[in-house]
Amino acid sequence: MRALQHDEQEHRKRKVLQSVIHEYVRTGKPVGSQVVAASGRLGLSPATVRNILSELEKDELITHPHTSAGRVPTDKGYRSYVDSMIELQRLAVQEEQKIRREYESRMKEIEGLMSQTSKMLSTLSHYTGFVMSPKFEKNKFAHLELVPLSDRRILAAMVTESGLTKHFVLRPQEEIPREHLRGIARIMNQTFSGETLETVQLQMTDHLEQAREQYRHVMSLAQEIGDEISRLTAKELYVEGTSNILALPDFTKSEDIQDFFKLMEEKEMLAKVFERELLDNAPESFSNGAHLKAGKRVNVRIGSENSVKALQNLSLVSSTYQLPDRTVGVLGILGPKRMEYSKMMSLVNYVSQTMNKFLKEFEKI
């Protein structure tokens, strides 16, 4: 019986924490015992609530800004709340429709898709939305074609096993005869078929060195192709709605704002941050997801859980999307810690699922 009572108490604590968070998310003001008691479906008096609140405070789930103020959830509190969330809220039907429509109408090319998705995430969340492209360096090289455009311009088209095409213009130092181009392409295709772009980039110079005797000037071309591959494999990052952060009533300290915008400008840094989510979000390593139903792969990083200082006043809600060749990208939103987690997680989840679905269609073509 004592055990039962203990369970009940825990349950009550969780309910109170929930109530505090809901109220705080709604109003933005520290919430007092009265409000909780009044709002509560659980019929408790303010005094009782006060006792529970002080317990929650001992557990470090909530804090006091100062003695005579109400309670505010800590990062740990939010975490506990998010973890105990059984299932994601369903998005409003019209929102789901809007998302699907957007994808149906805008599916011409992959860059547009990504930029559009980040815009969508931003407008629907009213926070900052982002999409990061997959790591292309894990793509497998299938085929290279070299087309001379003029004396000193060569159009290179590269196709990967998964069917992605990448193309770029090369400008070798000196003119290279057509038959040499054909030779180079043949060597590349024979040697690297099935290798990852990463490997291609690293080994190309070595392999082509063998051909040096036959083809002069080949090296500089190889160098250029390598440069291009490393540019192509750089992760592309689409960020939209950064200015939404300025409108947040929390987050007014100008120092924090500056840090945030500095980070948003440093795409490389930002890419690292999001890449980390990739690891945590990857389906196989999805162990901390007890709170997520099957098919709901949303990761939340709350305040201090973020590695970068500029994000420690914010929460990051992210998910992944997958291309048919199993390379994986990340997308999500950045918003205040004081956000409607349930709603935002649903949004990110729905967008990532929809994107997955459409990408599958898209790449089949």
Added chain:
Amino acid sequence: MRALQHDEQEHRKRKVLQSVIHEYVRTGKPVGSQVVAASGRLGLSPATVRNILSELEKDELITHPHTSAGRVPTDKGYRSYVDSMIELQRLAVQEEQKIRREYESRMKEIEGLMSQTSKMLSTLSHYTGFVMSPKFEKNKFAHLELVPLSDRRILAAMVTESGLTKHFVLRPQEEIPREHLRGIARIMNQTFSGETLETVQLQMTDHLEQAREQYRHVMSLAQEIGDEISRLTAKELYVEGTSNILALPDFTKSEDIQDFFKLMEEKEMLAKVFERELLDNAPESFSNGAHLKAGKRVNVRIGSENSVKALQNLSLVSSTYQLPDRTVGVLGILGPKRMEYSKMMSLVNYVSQTMNKFLKEFEKI
């Protein structure tokens, strides 16, 4: 003699305005008669200065924030000051070197060049730097090549008369046989050689319609090419250092900041703003440039001179750069009205000149 005195008075007024502006730019605080008198190379007492100040105020070149405060230059005051600037300051030798080195090392491709330039403008000014690409639609079409990559992917390479190449992948609805591709390319090359891309885009559908009988599915390809051209001719915009604006001691009103960042996110709007500078900066229409020595083509737009509300607390310093085919792009910086105009104008001028020089080299290849 009276005329002479009048001239002298005017001269003195200008000197005082200069002094006020210098002091205000330096400190950011309204400047009083004492400071001007003390700093002044012109030996005047504070009382006399006060008289002159009130005259300048009547001319609307300076204002009073309130009765017991010093003077602050108005937009008109800055304008008068900038207009009366005889010549641009020479940049520090090391800064010039830095700029040149940057160009020498980073000249692989045009996109990198532009993004690098906007970064440079930002870091050297400590404000926001931008570069907008030329309008490609005025480029003349020279040649189109269509290379099949797989059943349903066609790589298109387009070369313009000035030697720029543009390439993109097409995905027609249905497979198009190789010989049809060759036919389409031939028709395009015959029909449109020498026309502007704008024309090509507009008329392509019509012309290819004639070929409809011979080649089925050609229309969808034409449609796709048209889409791509319009994407390519969209002006590209590189903006860097927006977060620098947050660090400005002026410009703290959160509303203004929000407006600014919203504008920075709306690339289309921003493009329109900068496009306007293109008109004013164009060498042939350079009539208001009495204050600029030959070869110094820098335009300044101060505060309310900007058409867009979000920029009316800022000043825009811009210049143009030209490609060998005579298409023209814009670059410059956005900073507070309280800036060192002389220095910033020199910076923008030097960068645009250097970029011009390097572009000329670049396109020769």
Added chain:
DNA sequence: ATTAGCAGTCGAGCATATCGACTGCTAACA
């Protein structure tokens, strides 16, 4: 175990006072 009641705490908001940096004016001066 819960609750009511009460004393105590502390920030937010407001009114008030002081200080100092200016100006504008007047009158004296070169």
Added chain:
DNA sequence: TGTTAGCAGTCGATATGCTCGACTGCTAAT
């Protein structure tokens, strides 16, 4: 006639003190 010194007056910025109200935590009663 143009310049200057001196002085009264203005007004924001800053500091100080006060009140109000929203809390809590504790104690004692239920």
